[in-house]
Amino acid sequence: MSVLVTGGAGYIGSHTAVELLNQGRDIVIIDDFSNSKPEVLENIRKITGKDFKFYQIDYSDRKALENVFEENNIDSVINFAGFKAVGESTKKPIEYYINNVSGALVLFDTMRKYNVKKFVFSSSATVYGEKNPIPYVETMETGKASSPYGSTKVFIEQILEDIYKSDNEWDIALLRYFNPIGSHESGLLGEEPQGIPNNLMPYIVRVACGQLKELSVFGGDYDTPDGTCIRDYIHVVDLAKGHIKALEKLEKERSGIFTYNLGTGVGYSVLDVVKTFEKSTGQKVAYKIADRRAGDLPAFYANATKAKEELGWIPEKTLEDMCRDSWHYIEMRSKS
Numbered sequence: 001m002s003v004l005v006t007g008g009a010g011y012i013g014s015h016t017a018v019e020l021l022n023q024g025r026d027i028v029i030i031d032d033f034s035n036s037k038p039e040v041l042e043n044i045r046k047i048t049g050k051d052f053k054f055y056q057i058d059y060s061d062r063k064a065l066e067n068v069f070e071e072n073n074i075d076s077v078i079n080f081a082g083f084k085a086v087g088e089s090t091k092k093p094i095e096y097y098i099n100n101v102s103g104a105l106v107l108f109d110t111m112r113k114y115n116v117k118k119f120v121f122s123s124s125a126t127v128y129g130e131k132n133p134i135p136y137v138e139t140m141e142t143g144k145a146s147s148p149y150g151s152t153k154v155f156i157e158q159i160l161e162d163i164y165k166s167d168n169e170w171d172i173a174l175l176r177y178f179n180p181i182g183s184h185e186s187g188l189l190g191e192e193p194q195g196i197p198n199n200l201m202p203y204i205v206r207v208a209c210g211q212l213k214e215l216s217v218f219g220g221d222y223d224t225p226d227g228t229c230i231r232d233y234i235h236v237v238d239l240a241k242g243h244i245k246a247l248e249k250l251e252k253e254r255s256g257i258f259t260y261n262l263g264t265g266v267g268y269s270v271l272d273v274v275k276t277f278e279k280s281t282g283q284k285v286a287y288k289i290a291d292r293r294a295g296d297l298p299a300f301y302a303n304a305t306k307a308k309e310e311l312g313w314i315p316e317k318t319l320e321d322m323c324r325d326s327w328h329y330i331e332m333r334s335k336s
């Protein structure tokens with residue numbers, strides 16, 4: 001029996017593939033390399049000493065996907081395929097809806113055809129929208145997301161609710177990620193956005209290594225202790241382990257649809273991250289306070305109780321670990 005990991009060469013997918021292999025599971029990875037590189041697969045093998053089957057396909061290519069189900073004994077799917085750049089999604093909504101929503105539908109339809117009904121979905125804290133109070137709790141109404149990217153997550157969650165209502169043989173976990181950063185401690189896997197990064201940690205590491213001049217801290221006049229925005233940063237390896245726990249839950253349950261926040265429950269400001277990065281890596285991060293970025297919420301973080309109580313998932317890595325590991329990956333890349 002194998003776990004199908006879609007988008008398994010990507011940032012979170014590759015870290016989850018490592019944890020699945022470390023558990024002794026058989027996995028099959030599909031990825032179209034639209035935002036990842038083939039060498040990631042080699043690095044997954046290097047870290048784990050284990051092999052797996054790989055198909056370079058687009059997950060919305062129905063024929064190619066059916067072939068994967070034909071050739072393997074798949075009994076669950078973890079879906080990381082999809083576009084994820086918030087800013088880009090506002091410029092290319094059609095591409096985002098086609099790839100994320102239509103692609104997911106092809107995947108669900110194919111799963112149904114092959115009677116595979118265990119599914120773990122990478123959702124996002126962005127589904128809580130702008131109106132909910134913090135900390136976010138799973139029982140809150142999901143809101144109107146602030147970008148097409150966020151809307152794809154809201155829509156797919158809704159689609160999965162409807163699928164479960166129509167056929168409760170499905171076992172579904174909706175995992176709402178907060179802000180994943182960090183990388184595998186080996187330095188072999190990490191996050192490498194193309195072009196100028198939009199997210200905080202990829203930007204910080206590029207300033208630290210001299211590729212970018214300075215970080216613009218978006219807004220210094222928010223109603224927060226130091227005036228900068230607060231987020232719940234979660235180490236990608238802890239996040240990956242959350243997927244394993246969720247999959248185990250689905251394997252134990254007879255059926256259900258379950259939603260979990262995957263965050264630490266602790267908020268840090270942008271300046272907390274900058275200072276912790278400098279302290280834990282010894283690298284200087286030049287920054288200036290700039291205008292607020294449109295669409296940013298002042299502060300949000302998870303109520304992380306449910307995942308802890310129901311899954312036994314407790315994030316272990318500190319903000320120092322997240323900063324150090326993010327930097328280690330870049331150091332290793334510059335040496336290779």
Ligand code: WQD
Pocket residue numbers: 084085086124125126178179180198199200201203215216217218219229230231270293296
């Ligand atoms: C974090 C903080 C910025 C860059 C988004 C998505 C979310 C998830 C993660 C995933 C904010 C500040 C950032 C910079 C800065 N997406 N910042 N200068 O916006 O919280 O969440 O990414 O696939 O769904 O919404 O993350 O890393 O962009 O920003 O000051 O150059 O850092 O204002 O407060 P965000 P982020």
